[in-house]
Amino acid sequence: MAGNPIRFGIVGCAEIARKVARAINSAPNSTVSAVASRSLDKALNFAAVNGLPDTVKVYGGYDQILDDPCVDAVYMPLPTSLHQRWAILAAEKKKHILLEKPTALDVEELDKILDACESNGVQFMDGSMWLHHPRTAKMKEIISDTKLFGHVNYIHSTSTTSGTKQFLEENIRVKPDLDALGALGDLAWYCIGALLWAKDYKLPTQVHALPDVTKNSAGVILSCTASLQWGKSSNETFATIHCSFLSHTSMDIAISGACGSLNVYDFIIPYQETSASFEFTSGAKFAELHIGWNTRPEEVEVVNELPQEALMVAEFARLVGAIKTTGSRPDSKWPQISRKTQLVMDAVKKSIDSDCKPVYL
Amino acid sequence: MAGNPIRFGIVGCAEIARKVARAINSAPNSTVSAVASRSLDKALNFAAVNGLPDTVKVYGGYDQILDDPCVDAVYMPLPTSLHQRWAILAAEKKKHILLEKPTALDVEELDKILDACESNGVQFMDGSMWLHHPRTAKMKEIISDTKLFGHVNYIHSTSTTSGTKQFLEENIRVKPDLDALGALGDLAWYCIGALLWAKDYKLPTQVHALPDVTKNSAGVILSCTASLQWGKSSNETFATIHCSFLSHTSMDIAISGACGSLNVYDFIIPYQETSASFEFTSGAKFAELHIGWNTRPEEVEVVNELPQEALMVAEFARLVGAIKTTGSRPDSKWPQISRKTQLVMDAVKKSIDSDCKPVYL
Secondary structure (H helix, E strand, O other): OOOOOEEEEEOOHHHHHHHHHHHHOOOEEEEEEEEEEEOOHHHHHHHHHOOOOOOOEEEEHHHHHHHHOOOOOOEEOOOOHHHHHHHHHHHHHHOEEEEEEOOOOOHHHHHHHHHHHHHOOOOOEEHHHHHOHHHHHHHHHHHHHEEEEEEEEEEEEEEEEOOOHHHHHHHHHHHOOOOOOHHHHHHHHHHHHHHHHOOOOOOEEEEEOOOOEEEEOOOOEEEEEEEEEEEEEOOOEEEEEEOOOEEEEEEEEEEEOOOEEEEEOOOOOOOOEEEEEEEEEOOOEEEEEHEEOOOOEEEEEEEOOOOOHHHHHHHHHHHHHHHHHHOOOOOOOOHHHHHHHHHHHHHHHHHHHHHOOOOEO | OOOEEEEEEEEEHHHHHHHHHHHHHHHEEEEEEEOOOOOOOHHHHHHHHOOOOOEEEEEOOOHHHHHOHHHHHHHEOOOOOHHHHHHHHHHHOEEEEEEOOOOOOOHHHHHHHHHEEEHHHOOOOOOOHHHHHHHHHHHHHHHOOOOOOOOEEEEEEEEEEEOOHHHHOOOHHHHOOOOOOOOHHHHHHHHHHHHHHHHOOOOOOOEEEEEOOEEEEOOOOOEEEEEEEEEEOOOOOOEEEEOOOOOEEEEEEEEEEEEEEEEOOOOOOOOOOOOEEEEEEEOEEOOOHOOOOOOEEEEEEEEEEOHHHHHHHHHHHHHHHHHHHHOOOOOHHHHHHHHHHHHHHHHHHHHHHOOOOOOOO
């Protein structure tokens, strides 16, 4: 593969594209071969600022990059409202698609994108980087250990970031015509993804927005909380999520099992690039007379040789490479994960829109 | 004070009484002078096991200890259903009362107890030890700093403990005739207390049980989740709490401010007796390219010279001492805190009993 890297076109020069461009060039099986923005100047500037070599083609428009036969795959960090149009066109042009989250405005839109990928035989994956960090696999191993951790009873996940005045007025994430889902799409995507990940992608049966929804004057969600329930019996799982553009940075998952607990505080973007940790406790009891604990949370550290975004790109490029070299079908795991995440996000949105009535899946 | 310690009678030899007996004897202004159980044998055994000196009087019944003129104050760790009867009688016998939580089965009962304390001029305090730890004051200082922390937007608190089979079958905390509030009374008491503490004891306007309530066959709550809302505007605070006898030990408070966050994982019983810590982060931003954070949570450690339960006893004994020596009125702060906690707990209960309908306060 090293001699035949997957050639990426970057469709849209959003801030996040800088991080992913670097990841594409640091993954062992991929390379940036073209960049497109709505204007040529923006694309040229992106190439210059990010030190991309002169061999990288620069386009002032998205159509041209999709017509470039030297582009195998696209990374697409466009505003959500543009995903359907450009992702479908990319699929039709036989470009494999790494699409930023949220993948679409709703699951109907996403289904059109996924159908286009399916019928054109191209790989789809969304840009949830954290799923590719080896820490995530290690956490999964622990919460799946029924003896050590027990049944997962309760999960709480948050994703918050304190938007500046400028962000709250101008950023695409608060504009109804660009990222109409606001904090739900940008932040709760991760929390919902974390719950589904913890539940082995079993869908909740009931989703319930809580009454603290905050919207801006244009009706875009700035902050919300929701509960998710799997089944009705006490043997199932309950979860709460909270996302906000109005609160200090947090990205937590707290998983509460029958005999263990796991906490991670930087699950979306680890504190540092080269290693990440989480806290795990099992069998905690109180000391004699209840004057302390018999144990403290253990910090489990996981070293990663490549940053999680490069691991994501490498996994995507591996799947694309397999399709290119063996003619195999695209892998269905990643599009299914995206679709379930979008489906649950839709349910939260629907509950918000119906005055917090429960939505059954 | 050292020469004239407040003389405690322990009314009920529950397991927790061992911890508090030790605290009473280690606080500088109090001493255990009598112990009562339903049977003399139990009381004698308690005195022996806990190394109480022969000067401590031992009673096989609660009436006698309340008639002992050498008892200034009682510590009462009886099952909740017995609180009303014995706490009122204690107040009538002019005994100051340190009452275990939950203080009563509902606020009507508690009001009768508080009225009895008021009309008999005796001090009331509930057994929430954590409020007396110096860490709690330090946390309060930080979350009150509007520049460092900003407005408190969201709070999440949990209190869980994994009951053994025996606990779930036999413990008084799951018996409808003894502690009918189950996990709500035993565990959520702390979470509700934490929210009220963080909100300077301003009551929420809306309380909402979430649909994951689990009860045992006798109808006692084993696990539940609730949301609490202060006001309707985005300038107010939203909170979620979760309590359970079915999940591994946790006792967390996560407070999310506009520009800071605070996390504590052992707020009810600190990991160790002599110091306790919490995590605090302010102004967290992502590093260039969003490949890490500019800061990590700071661990703030607070050393305590006495265990929190001894600090609780010392504060209670100080108030009792002031009443005894100066004839002052009982302090109203602590009964008010108990009453608000009970009031919110009642609201959660009411919401659970009405199929999760919101309860307005």
